[in-house]
Amino acid sequence: MAKHWADFQYEIYLGGMGGAVPRLPTDLTRLEELAEHRLGAGPVGYVAGGAGDGGTARANRAALARHRIVPRLLRDVGERDLSVEVLGRSLPAPVALAPVGVLSIVHPEAESAAARAAAAQGVPYILSSASSTPMEQIAEVLGDAERWFQLYWAKDREVTRSFLERARNSGYSVLVVTLDTPLLGWRPRDLERAYLPFLHGVGTANYFSDPAFLAGLAKPVHEDPNAAVLHFAGMFGDPGKTWPDLAFLREHWDGPIVLKGIQHPDDARLAADAGMDGVVVSNHGGRQVAGAVGAADVLPGVVRAVGDRLAVLFDSGVRSGDDVFKALALGARAVLLGRPYVYGLALDGQAGVEHVIRCLLAELDLTLALSGHRTPASVGRDSLYAGDGDA
Ligand SMILES: Cc1cc2nc3c(=O)[nH]c(=O)nc-3n(C[C@H](O)[C@H](O)[C@H](O)COP(=O)(O)O)c2cc1C
Numbered sequence: 001m002a003k004h005w006a007d008f009q010y011e012i013y014l015g016g017m018g019g020a021v022p023r024l025p026t027d028l029t030r031l032e033e034l035a036e037h038r039l040g041a042g043p044v045g046y047v048a049g050g051a052g053d054g055g056t057a058r059a060n061r062a063a064l065a066r067h068r069i070v071p072r073l074l075r076d077v078g079e080r081d082l083s084v085e086v087l088g089r090s091l092p093a094p095v096a097l098a099p100v101g102v103l104s105i106v107h108p109e110a111e112s113a114a115a116r117a118a119a120a121q122g123v124p125y126i127l128s129s130a131s132s133t134p135m136e137q138i139a140e141v142l143g144d145a146e147r148w149f150q151l152y153w154a155k156d157r158e159v160t161r162s163f164l165e166r167a168r169n170s171g172y173s174v175l176v177v178t179l180d181t182p183l184l185g186w187r188p189r190d191l192e193r194a195y196l197p198f199l200h201g202v203g204t205a206n207y208f209s210d211p212a213f214l215a216g217l218a219k220p221v222h223e224d225p226n227a228a229v230l231h232f233a234g235m236f237g238d239p240g241k242t243w244p245d246l247a248f249l250r251e252h253w254d255g256p257i258v259l260k261g262i263q264h265p266d267d268a269r270l271a272a273d274a275g276m277d278g279v280v281v282s283n284h285g286g287r288q289v290a291g292a293v294g295a296a297d298v299l300p301g302v303v304r305a306v307g308d309r310l311a312v313l314f315d316s317g318v319r320s321g322d323d324v325f326k327a328l329a330l331g332a333r334a335v336l337l338g339r340p341y342v343y344g345l346a347l348d349g350q351a352g353v354e355h356v357i358r359c360l361l362a363e364l365d366l367t368l369a370l371s372g373h374r375t376p377a378s379v380g381r382d383s384l385y386a387g388d389g390d391a
């Protein structure tokens with residue numbers, strides 16, 4: 001019998017009868033406000049902020065909110081199974097933790113605490129290239145759990161080659177290549193405070209421990225840290241890359257490769273033609289292009305274009321179990337959870353991240369059951385209101 005994530009609600013109620021109330025909210029949209037009181041203005045602005053006036057991040061929420069679920073009844077939902085097959089692996093639920101760099105700005109245990117939480121709950125953890133902790137250390141923390149690595153595709157080919165080799169040697173199996181950040185987006189909240197984590201030495205751990213990166217510096221990092229940070233800022237992304245360059249990654253990575261940041265069906269087709277295994281439909285949580293379309297609005301087009309060739313994952317704006325349900329209904333195989341787990345980490349370390357994962361999956365389990373579904377696979381476009389008065 002598969003685990004019923006919904007049972008978490010009775011743990012909370014029974015804990016309440018014993019006098020223990022949940023330490024964090026169970027409505028994950030409330031976490032940001034709490035984190036705001038806990039974190040300094042710089043870190044909270046960096047995490048919560050978006051490109052331009054924040055309109056793309058709002059469009060992400062609106063694109064999901066516009067869809068409404070149409071529940072079905074009397075369909076025997078007593079035994080449910082949230083597990084899904086993604087990229088040749090079986091996941092206990094259609095959710096993974098999105099790659100988020102620089103986590104030491106919100107909690108001293110940073111990626112280690114987030115990785116421990118993901119491993120404890122069995123959901124994949126995607127380690128960012130821009131983590132505060134080197135990838136080898138997080139690989140040890142993850143142990144037998146799924147190890148996925150997110151690559152910022154550096155300008156310097158040797159650094160990319162070295163990152164891939166280190167990731168492979170430390171047991172990462174899935175490579176997630178983020179394509180929407182060859183340059184940092186225009187982020188007024190950070191610009192107004194002149195706040196950028198890298199300038200505080202955060203997010204460079206993988207680079208400052210990399211022989212190929214260090215070979216490009218005129219002086220060792222400790223002798224001229226500012227020059228090292230500037231070198232990092234100038235090379236972590238590469239706006240000069242084009243589709244044929246993907247052949248280099250395919251050649252140097254044996255396992256599945258997933259391209260993150262895809263928003264156009266033609267780009268999804270190019271990904272499939274280049275021998276990729278999956279895409280993440282994402283606009284980086286509205287942090288890159290101001291004025292962009294809500295990510296959920298472009299999901300169905302990408303699924304139509306490549307759903308039969310690639311695993312289509314989704315992120316940007318997911319805050320609840322019903323948001324996950326809607327992404328599944330629009331054709332995603334699984335979703336990545338972003339900011340909510342960062343706020344959970346900020347507020348209560350590993351326990352906070354576990355709380356966020358368990359709330360999200362309990363709510364998803366209940367949304368499935370109460371809408372008449374036993375598995376993610378049974379959810380489809382007909383689970384959403386079509387807008388014509390007929391469900
Ligand atoms: C503080 C922060 C740092 C991030 N760092 C990375 C990163 O290093 N690599 C990456 O691919 N995406 C990064 N992202 C984007 C997330 O992977 C994900 O696409 C985004 O958070 C989804 O939007 P949401 O948080 O609104 O749901 C970051 C997002 C945030 C909020």
Ligand SMILES: CC(C)CC(=O)C(=O)O
Nearest residue numbers: 101130181184203284287
């Ligand atoms: C630019 C990165 C290194 C971090 C990131 O992806 C982000 O802040 O959105």
